Amino acid sequence: MASSIHDLARHLNISIGTVSRALNGRADVNAETRKRVLEAARALNYSPNQSGRSLRQGATRSIAFMLQPHPGDQQYGEPFFIPFLTGLQARLAESGLDLIVVMGAPGDYQQERLRRVVETRRADAVVLAWTRREDERIDYLTESGFPFATLGRSRSGGKAYPSLDLDFEKAGSDAVDRLVARGHRRIAAIRPALNLNFGYLFLDGYRKALKRHGIEVDPGLIADGFINEAGGYQVTPRVMVSKDRPTAIIFNNDAMALGGCKALAEMGIRPGHDIAVTVIVDTPLCRYFSPALTAFRPALEPMGRRLAEMLLAALPAFAGPEGTRIIREVWPLELVARESD
Amino acid sequence: MASSIHDLARHLNISIGTVSRALNGRADVNAETRKRVLEAARALNYSPNQSGRSLRQGATRSIAFMLQPHPGDQQYGEPFFIPFLTGLQARLAESGLDLIVVMGAPGDYQQERLRRVVETRRADAVVLAWTRREDERIDYLTESGFPFATLGRSRSGGKAYPSLDLDFEKAGSDAVDRLVARGHRRIAAIRPALNLNFGYLFLDGYRKALKRHGIEVDPGLIADGFINEAGGYQVTPRVMVSKDRPTAIIFNNDAMALGGCKALAEMGIRPGHDIAVTVIVDTPLCRYFSPALTAFRPALEPMGRRLAEMLLAALPAFAGPEGTRIIREVWPLELVARESD
């Protein structure tokens, strides 16, 4: 069925070594023979077997992205990742690399699946998301010397890997600034409970901004919940119990914000009227929710391209002239003012 | 770095053939030696090189899903696919298969990328989505004899492949029934312009239901648009120009519905009050939009599991006792009544 390099060689009456060299554009092959080989390859519909090639070269020419659905509403996908992956794919394709997305089951933190990818050499490098403050995946990868990059920072693994993150600290701070400027003094913060790193960054920014404005940080206004709609629904009432209710809430996640707004609605509190609501990472849901949620928006597609670039620069086989520079970048989030605050 | 089967053999002072047999659970190996091999494998952290294995066996033990982002709003992902992929992955994992998602660039219809996957043998089978009425990908795959399954039907490729689709015809029909029961007679339909097959199915159901109710099908109430928000925004006004305006619109896609509602709002027409709006495939966006959109909901995660099952049954290496039965299934869409109609 599939034509191999042997078929080509036999057909052209020429050795397989020469065919391979011709195909791979090496210098030591006659221009005429190369032309014949390329023609024959097209005619016989030849394309190299990836397994054979990978085995010989020790490289698969593909990058794996570990996609980790959160447990929760089955109808709710991660609209966040598609634009990011689009950018990632585009840049990788320019360097002849394939992007493969490895799905995990919801809930498990993909350590096992990551091991499989690494140990069976399914990809030449790996891209991680949802980085945690202490992330065993990062420890594992640095320890095993497998190339990787992360979307998001972590404390784990030293400094020796490319990462790209959003400036959650500044977003948390900006969100507070904006609310204070609009007259709020009692501002609540709701973030994911797992030790996802961006939750800490956000809270740091939130705290610092409050202090800067001379507002005391009230632990009763800070709550952690599971990172989905149910989590937001469950945890939001906790910051509303104090006699001195907050007049604003910053949600560190869109799904949690939606659940939170549901809880508020059941208490008869209307976002945009009775309380100001700000969301740190914007998604289409924020835009279409009513009231439309003021949110901080990332540039996902360019971020995907950029992280691909950074990863490539760290891969020996692709490192540019300036060599293997490990880059870490933090990108801004842009405020999109809407109706909810 | 990576330990090979040779390392194991050397370490145990035993031949690589025996090691391989022990690892693969073949019968002709002594129970004692098997135990030693498995222990050593764990100790040396051995796992088989996938390239070597694939090369020898001619199978990669992985299934590829071709993910095709639509061009359009960069912030808008395809929340549709994540639950589906979650189900697909779960079932495949049970049979020891990996799911890899191959991303395409937005816009191109992935024919080229599909060829790459097939010809370089990156996967043992392929799962396609967004099937078109005449689908060159399906023609290509049937012609080349490469195993595949589709999410969605098509006219192409004969009957010889497993497919799972939603009953868009019934949904279109049900939507009309419901609207007629609520007193509507002028019902518009808006569907994607590309020859995506579900657009035809939907329209068939829509037409048949109208006829059944003795309502004449008015071509002025049917419009095609690009399958994203901009498309819905652009095309919706076209069905609103007639002197005898529709009192209801059925959108065949959530993003188009959102764009359409924006256009309606600009005309001062309020969905749920001045006009009834129904959406054929429900997504979280429909639920959170205001007014919440009445929509037909698919059971995505079970569908993913089921399609994996069907694909497995068609793969020689996995076919159950009853052999290679090709199955085609059509799953119902469940009405979720909300505020928009």
Next chain:
DNA sequence: CGTTTTTCCGTAAACGTTTACGAGAACACA
């Protein structure tokens, strides 16, 4: 004890590539 069967394992080929090495031919140069 002789013969047959079973158990277990080693040998080696094969999958489809890439690439180090070397060799023959052509050419250049003195």
Next chain:
DNA sequence: TGTGTTCTCGTAAACGTTTACGGAAAAACG
């Protein structure tokens, strides 16, 4: 003519597996 260089190609090994085959040893059987 002799020597060195350049072009071009064939040979064969190697990547890490799996598996058909055969054979030695052990067990079973008469």
